[in-house]
Amino acid sequence: GENVEQHPSTLSVQEGDSAVIKCTYSDSASNYFPWYKQELGKGPQLIIDIRSNVGEKKDQRIAVTLNKTAKHFSLHITETQPEDSAVYFCAADYGQNFVFGPGTRLSVLP
Amino acid sequence: NAGVTQTPKFQVLKTGQSMTLQCAQDMNHEYMSWYRQDPGMGLRLIHYSVGAGITDQGEVPNGYNVSRSTTEDFPLRLLSAAPSQTSVYFCASKGIGGYTFGSGTRLTVV
Numbered sequence: 169g170e171n172v173e174q175h176p177s178t179l180s181v182q183e184g185d186s187a188v189i190k191c192t193y194s195d196s197a198s199n200y201f202p203w204y205k206q207e208l209g210k211g212p213q214l215i216i217d218i219r220s221n222v223g224e225k226k227d228q229r230i231a232v233t234l235n236k237t238a239k240h241f242s243l244h245i246t247e248t249q250p251e252d253s254a255v256y257f258c259a260a261d262y263g264q265n266f267v268f269g270p271g272t273r274l275s276v277l278p
Numbered sequence: 279n280a281g282v283t284q285t286p287k288f289q290v291l292k293t294g295q296s297m298t299l300q301c302a303q304d305m306n307h308e309y310m311s312w313y314r315q316d317p318g319m320g321l322r323l324i325h326y327s328v329g330a331g332i333t334d335q336g337e338v339p340n341g342y343n344v345s346r347s348t349t350e351d352f353p354l355r356l357l358s359a360a361p362s363q364t365s366v367y368f369c370a371s372k373g374i375g376g377y378t379f380g381s382g383t384r385l386t387v388v
Contacts, residue, residue, distance in 0.1 A: 177318070211282075211368050211379030212321070242358050257320060264328060265311065265336065266377060268319040 170195050170262050174269030181248050182277050189243045189272045191258035200261035201234060201241045205254045206271075212257055216243070248276045282305050284369050284380035291359040291387045299354040301369030309372040310352040314338065314365040315382075321368065325354055359387045372382050 171194040174231045181187050199220040204212035217240065218225045225232050229248075234235075241270040245252055253276045259266040285300045303310065312324035323336030327346040341363060343355040356363060364387045369380040 204377075204379075209381075211381050212377075213379070216374045217376060238284075256360075264309070265323055265326060267323075268313075268321040270318060 170267045172260050172267050172269040174272055178273045180275045185272055187245045187248055189256055191241050191269050193239050193260040195220050198262055200262040202259050203243050204257045222230055244245045250276050250278055252276050281370055282369055282378050282380035284383050289385050295359050298355050299367055301349050301352045303371040305373055307371035307373045311370050312354045313368045316365050361387045363387050
């Protein structure tokens with residue numbers, strides 16, 4: 169069935185360091201992989217996405233990589249700042265619906 | 279542009295009571311959905327709709343009903359609340375830019 173795994177479940181980094189969150193998906197038919205950031209008390213917000221016809225996409229300090237053969241995709245945050253502290257969700261688009269990973273709680277320590 | 283609006287933000291119900299969670303979007307999106315968020319389990323799809331008059335079940339539909347009489351509105355009904363339905367509920371609509379989530383409803387069933 170459709171499944172998205174996400175690791176780690178929690179991640180603590182020092183301010184200025186990099187953070188990496190990894191996801192795997194089960195169905196090779198998926199072609200769109202978004203990442204969402206959820207701050208406390210708010211709904212998830214899209215921060216970056218990637219489609220299956222590219223291997224990497226960057227937006228300032230955030231990048232996403234995709235390995236379709238291995239069915240892996242990762243979120244990379246460089247030069248982390250306290251405002252990056254949040255829960256991050258990966259997702260895979262299986263046609264009509266997204267399937268979300270269980271989330272990663274990122275804490276950026278000053 | 280308000281995006282996706284959910285009401286109420288907080289609700290406490292007694293076991294067996296019924297209620298409706300409201301969701302409205304002003305982006306003219308055909309697709310709308312309801313998710314519940316529980317610790318360690320990410321976002322699980324309850325019901326979704328691909329247009330007015332069309333609804334379908336997601337991963338965890340039991341205990342919930344939906345209807346879609348207009349493009350803008352997609353209410354979620356709990357017919358007889360149970361403690362297992364204590365959760366945070368998110369409504370989302372999907373357009374070209376991916377999902378837009380509401381700010382959530384925190385429901386406690388005692």
